[in-house]
Amino acid sequence: MNMTTGKADGGLAFTIPARWYHDPEIWARERANVFGKEWLLVGHQGQVERPGDYVAGEIAGWRYFVVRGRDGTLRGFHNVCPHRAATLLEGDAGHCDVLRCRYHRWVFDTDGALKATPDFGEAPGFNRADYGLKPIKVAEWRGLVFASLDLDAGPVEEGLGALVDMVAPYPIETFRSVRQVTFDIACNWKTYTDNFVEGYHIPGIHPGLNAAIDFKGFAVENRPRIVIMSAPQRDGSIYEGVWLWRYPNTTLSVFPGGMNTSSIVPLDRRRTRLVYNFYFADRSPAAAETIERTIEINCQIVREDFGICETAQGNLEGGIYDRGPLSPVQEAGVRYFHEMLRASLGIAD
Ligand code: FES
Numbered sequence: 086m087n088m089t090t091g092k093a094d095g096g097l098a099f100t101i102p103a104r105w106y107h108d109p110e111i112w113a114r115e116r117a118n119v120f121g122k123e124w125l126l127v128g129h130q131g132q133v134e135r136p137g138d139y140v141a142g143e144i145a146g147w148r149y150f151v152v153r154g155r156d157g158t159l160r161g162f163h164n165v166c167p168h169r170a171a172t173l174l175e176g177d178a179g180h181c182d183v184l185r186c187r188y189h190r191w192v193f194d195t196d197g198a199l200k201a202t203p204d205f206g207e208a209p210g211f212n213r214a215d216y217g218l219k220p221i222k223v224a225e226w227r228g229l230v231f232a233s234l235d236l237d238a239g240p241v242e243e244g245l246g247a248l249v250d251m252v253a254p255y256p257i258e259t260f261r262s263v264r265q266v267t268f269d270i271a272c273n274w275k276t277y278t279d280n281f282v283e284g285y286h287i288p289g290i291h292p293g294l295n296a297a298i299d300f301k302g303f304a305v306e307n308r309p310r311i312v313i314m315s316a317p318q319r320d321g322s323i324y325e326g327v328w329l330w331r332y333p334n335t336t337l338s339v340f341p342g343g344m345n346t347s348s349i350v351p352l353d354r355r356r357t358r359l360v361y362n363f364y365f366a367d368r369s370p371a372a373a374e375t376i377e378r379t380i381e382i383n384c385q386i387v388r389e390d391f392g393i394c395e396t397a398q399g400n401l402e403g404g405i406y407d408r409g410p411l412s413p414v415q416e417a418g419v420r421y422f423h424e425m426l427r428a429s430l431g432i433a434d
């Protein structure tokens with residue numbers, strides 16, 4: 086087995102081993118080397134327009150929030166009060182006039198500085214300046230909001246890789262999200278990701294989608310940090326037929342007059358949250374029906390994958406299966422994802 090590609094000597098590529106889909110050690114490495122390092126899609130411009138607007142989330146056990154400051158600057162912090170570790174902001178998005186911890190009411194400025202410690206009393210050696218919020222990195226890119234827990238992360242465009250060029254022809258910053266839809270799925274984040282980066286399962290699992298595309302023309306292409314999947318559309322299809330996935334956990338699909346994005350968010354080793362947003366250029370009442378139909382059809386396809394991913398997860402943990410061979414044509418995206426992951430974790434298998 087080749088150490089970096091997972092390829093056997095004959096060139097046949099294999100998946101990562103089943104153990105990786107539940108092992109606590111792998112999970113710890115993923116937290117540190119993947120989700121603690123990469124640029125992650127955490128929201129969009131419509132959620133953080135005014136001072137005090139915020140998005141909050143949790144990924145791989147890290148809670149964070151991103152808030153528009155009184156000075157208009159977007160900043161991000163770990164969502165952990167430096168006093169006794171309470172979560173500062175609840176929910177996934179909202180507005181706050183004051184950043185006040187609800188546990189003992191300490192107050193922070195939107196730049197992270199500790200401003201007030203009501204009723205704390207005189208404490209020798211206590212200096213407010215030592216107890217500001219811990220920052221994370223934040224970037225706005227074409228209407229989307231990204232964060233990295235790594236303060237040394239390079240520019241977001243580097244993290245996005247070939248996604249930048251792929252999306253260049255589309256006016257995505259003019260699209261606005263009309264809905265966020267969240268799905269919880271009982272499998273490891275990689276079980277779901279493996280499924281997302283191949284179209285091999287479309288005839289078996291997605292009969293409606295299969296009827297709308299020419300499956301024989303389904304193509305997968307790997308470019309730096311992304312997998313591009315495309316298929317010729319039959320008449321009347323609502324899909325433009327380009328699905329993008331960016332390492333480690335962002336998806337972006339463009340359709341006529343809009344797009345959807347998703348983050349594949351690991352909650353723990355066995356639970357994954359999908360956070361979808363549906364964006365449209367035309368949000369007039371005349372477009373309402375098309376918008377509803379587009380969202381519903383897309384959500385239906387997303388849901389169709391859950392059963393198969395959840396039972397595969399059980400089998401990945403069951404002790405019978407170790408690893409499987411990958412089709413060079415159909416599963417090139419799975420191979421690329423696993424190569425990226427092996428490189429991030431610094432281990433072969
Ligand atoms: S934990 Fe936040 S004020 Fe005590």
Ligand SMILES: [Fe+2]
Nearest residue numbers: 280290291390
């Ligand atoms: Fe699918």
